[in-house]
Amino acid sequence: MKLSIVVPVYNEEGNLSLLHDRLSRAVAGQADDYEIIFINDGSRDRSPEILEELAQRDSHVKYLSLSRNFGHEIATTAGLDRANGDAVVLIDADLQDPPEVISQLLERWRLGAAVVYARRRHRAGESPFKRLTAFGFYRLLHYLSDVHIPPDTGDFRLMDRRVVEALRQCRENPRFVRGLVSWVGFRQEEVLYDRDERHAGQTKYNAMKLMRLAWEAICGFSLIPLQLAIWLGGLVTVLSVVMTAIIVIQKLFLNMPFQGYAMLACAMFFLSGVLLIMMGILAQYVGHIFRHTQNRPLYLIDREKGWDNPHG
């Protein structure tokens, strides 16, 4: 049985040696053979040199370097495209996810699960704000779409080869890998673990980037925002019919003069607001279609190392 471990790396120079040590120790004896695939996602620090050196020294290490920073989701995809193990583990490079948990993931896989999520028991070093928004996001996505992404799970997970092959068929861009894994189906189970704090360096996700990821997830997995136009349009139409009826009755039967310019202005602003919001949502979906029809490759590879070694 062969195990593949996929690690996206963006400016993680302070973590790589320790990560390599801990990963190697954690998987030794767990599989007949293993490979650790590092994807350098356009790092601007010493990460590429460290990774090349690791690939030189350890024949289990394979190294891919993308031509620029393509983002976490794409870097992960590049790794999954190359992983050829019977089981594939996705793990972040910052040591927030302890490699020692991999043995538990493998255990559940051996019992028949196709995907084993590592779900955090608690989140060390994360603000109440991040926890609250994450909670809200998972709820919203579940409500809006068919994919159920279990809350409190990051990318740390094990996937059977069948799942990885299914993911390879999904070439959409922008992409939300966690959503795709849920969409694929098969038997999915979870294992609880304690997430550590980042070992070195800083998170690459600020509030803005997280919001963009959240929107891309919703846009990629739900059509409900588009249907909002029908509901809002219906509501406004009913309101306007009621208002017209009231005005006609006032004029014809109660002989009241027309009045309410302020109301007219309010209604105009309200309607323009609704229309602009709906156009914005429409534009987002059109943007997705546009990106998709451009049909560019998801990523480009600049350098690679370690692919011709005996663990290929």
Ligand code: UDP
């Ligand atoms: N990462 C990447 N490309 C990016 C941003 C991040 O490959 O553009 C990698 C990063 O090196 C790490 C993982 O994705 O291994 C998760 O990133 P981070 O720890 O910053 O996210 P957080 O844990 O804060 O959500």
Ligand code: MG
């Ligand atoms: Mg992290």
